[in-house]
Amino acid sequence: MQVNPSGYYDWLREPQSRREQEDKRLTVFIKQFWLESGCHFGYRNIHQDLMEAKILCGRDRVLRLMRQAGLEAQRGYGKPKNMYAGKPHTLI
Numbered sequence: 001m002q003v004n005p006s007g008y009y010d011w012l013r014e015p016q017s018r019r020e021q022e023d024k025r026l027t028v029f030i031k032q033f034w035l036e037s038g039c040h041f042g043y044r045n046i047h048q049d050l051m052e053a054k055i056l057c058g059r060d061r062v063l064r065l066m067r068q069a070g071l072e073a074q075r076g077y078g079k080p081k082n083m084y085a086g087k088p089h090t091l092i
Contacts, residue, residue: 023061023065026050026055026057026061026062026065027065027068027069029050029053029055030046030050030062030065030066030069030071031069031071033046033049033050033053034046034066034071037049038074039071039074040073040074041073042066042072042073043059043062043063043066043073044059045073046062046066047059047062050062
């Protein structure tokens with residue numbers, strides 16, 4: 001497999017990298033802020049909440065973690081369907 005023995009034994013001692021561990025910790029905070037927003041906020045607002053809470057991370061990292069966790073912002077309201085102004089047209 002062409003893997004250095006030292007790398008293999010490092011992996012045995014610590015199978016998850018520090019980045020993966022930090023991602024798990026951040027995902028907990030992201031889910032918490034997302035739920036507190038009523039599931040409305042997207043990654044930009046979640047990133048601002050993290051910055052206000054003194055949790056440092058990048059905006060793109062928040063986006064990546066939200067996608068992995070399946071968290072999405074609730075989009076705006078659409079126009080009502082089948083609602084037309086005025087009176088219906090009649091042929092005489």
